[in-house]
Amino acid sequence: MSCGTIYYATLDNHYVIKFVGEVRLTLCSALDTHLEKVLASDKCSYVLVDLTQATCLDSTTLGLIAKLAIRAQHCALPKPILVSTHEDITRTLLSMGFDQIFVLLDTLPDTLYELQQIPMVQESVEETQRRIIHAHKLLMSLNDSNYEAFNSLVSVLERK
Numbered sequence: 001m002s003c004g005t006i007y008y009a010t011l012d013n014h015y016v017i018k019f020v021g022e023v024r025l026t027l028c029s030a031l032d033t034h035l036e037k038v039l040a041s042d043k044c045s046y047v048l049v050d051l052t053q054a055t056c057l058d059s060t061t062l063g064l065i066a067k068l069a070i071r072a073q074h075c076a077l078p079k080p081i082l083v084s085t086h087e088d089i090t091r092t093l094l095s096m097g098f099d100q101i102f103v104l105l106d107t108l109p110d111t112l113y114e115l116q117q118i119p120m121v122q123e124s125v126e127e128t129q130r131r132i133i134h135a136h137k138l139l140m141s142l143n144d145s146n147y148e149a150f151n152s153l154v155s156v157l158e159r160k
Helices: 025-040 059-074 087-095 125-142 144-159
Strands: 005-011 014-023 046-057 081-083 103-105
Touching: 005 025, 014 059, 025 059, 025 125, 046 059, 046 087, 059 125, 087 103, 125 144
Parallel strands: 014 046, 046 081, 081 103
Antiparallel strands: 005 014
């Protein structure tokens, strides 16, 4: 299993986040911490999520990506753009209702940005578990199918 990486860039209040490779729950603390910081700032007017180089996104990562869209909506930002060029990832996004919270594109807009890797975050197992539960609850809130798919997992994680 290859380790994924997450990059970001900001330019003129445009925020871009790029997922590369297999992005799994091992990066959830760094991702969630980074997204909280970005969304707390008033320097973000538009959001673009680039999945063109992602090969695998686990459900925790998908939950945190959904969180980005939901929080952007609460901040009265335009609907974020999500770009996916991989058929299997796009199919997963559609089945989970991401087309309701993102503008889905299959090509990357012509944009110049310099990417930086998001910093890693070390935290306790309990805090990581809290983030995983929260990410899955966000996915569950998108549609009934997601609720059914993740309800038992969340119940088990909450009992631990």
